[in-house]
Amino acid sequence: MALLAEGANLPLTGTAVTATVSGPVDVTALVVSADGKVAGDADMVFFNQPTAPGVRLDGRTLAMELTGLRPGAEKVVLVASPETAGATFAGVSVSLTLQHGGEAITITPSRLGVETVAVLAEVYQRGGAWKVRAVGQGYDSGLAGLAGDFGVDVDDPGAPATPVGPGPAAAPPTAPSPAPVPSGISFTKGEEKLPVDMRKKLTLRKQQVALVLTKHRMTGLRCRVVVVMDVSGSTGGLYRKGVFSRAVERVAPVAAQVDDGAEMQAWAMGAEARRLEDITIGTLPQWLERYTAKRYSDAGGWNNEKATIEDVARYVREEPLDIPTLVLFFHDGGVTDNKGTERALRAVEAAPVFWQFVGLGRSNYGILQRLDTLQGRSIDNTGFFALDDIDEVSDSELYERILAEFPAWMRAYYPAGHPALAGLS
Known part of the structure; x- marks a missing residue:
């Protein structure tokens, strides 16, 4: 059995x-x-x-x-x-x-x-x-x-x-009725529990995600979405300013569009890798209050990118799906172990995972800035971009940056006719 x-x-x-x-x-x-x-x-x-x-x-x-x-x-x-x-x-x-x-x-x-x-x-x-x-x-x-x-x-x-x-x-x-769903945008399980303003933003952002998916010929994309948040000691100010809270809220519509359960698995990266509660649309406000209102301190105060990459890869290996995994890795800079991080990413090259790193701290991103030019890989499984100010970037631009390299990786990773490519034209 x-x-x-x-x-x-x-x-x-x-x-x-x-x-x-x-x-x-x-x-x-x-x-x-x-x-x-x-x-x-x-x-x-x-x-x-x-x-x-x-x-x-x-x-x-x-x-x-x-x-x-x-x-x-x-x-x-x-x-x-x-x-x-x-x-x-x-x-x-x-x-x-x-x-x-x-x-x-x-x-x-x-x-x-x-x-x-x-x-x-x-x-x-x-x-x-x-x-x-x-x-x-x-x-x-x-x-x-x-x-x-x-x-x-x-x-x-x-x-x-x-x-x-x-x-x-x-x-x-007192719960308001769900707003009319735009053409091509499905109602997401749990969104009726959101505050009205957050629900309106979710609907508009799902539209932007759908437009990006259409542009890259992947309107039927299905994938698992994982969020990793840097919780090293230097991130305290970013959490107090709500930067990580807004970042997670803005990427939740990606999961709402591409994940069958409209949820994201979540990790905190400090000196240790810590798996957090899953993020669902219906519990998003409570999740943000618990994990982004202030820096999560139970994972330690320095960066251990290698341990987190290995832990997420282990989860994907032990919980396999017939669809790929997109990791959105928010980092404030100051990579502790450049060589170890590079080795960890090379070691998971064969896994059905694309690692999209997003810089939030206007800092030295070390190896992350060189991910697109790493030699000796049969397939490019990584991407990186930095946001000096996430609030200055429109939703359409953010989703374009997040999803731009993912379809090319999928088409290179999976053989023609694979079920994972069914949503790509």
């Missing part, structure tokens, strides 16, 4: 798939199209509406025949919510076992607590093949909040009744 960690995926054998959830929960399935939305309320399968084309719910078991899904369906989202009305996942143990082609996959979410509903996994189509991805993403707004993200109109009196047993929490009455 294979164990699948959050964020990881595996190919499925055959199209007859059975998913059984253990624990005191109710199970729901959402059948969605390529835009991440249901086609109608009939695409929501739960105990009051236990069947849809290709999907049948029996207790806590979902039987799926993927060839029988409605036309245009590309994903089945598997959801659990506590049986007790208003209860959270605190103290609740939940796991999902997925059977396919005589094989079994187990998914056990590790980070659920105050949430009242959770996406356990997604069964999705990529490049003509079906796969399963472990998600483990929770919502504290109940099934109604999650359903709204996927386009289910839970307030429509003509819609099927939503589950009463698991108690969908009504959306807070």
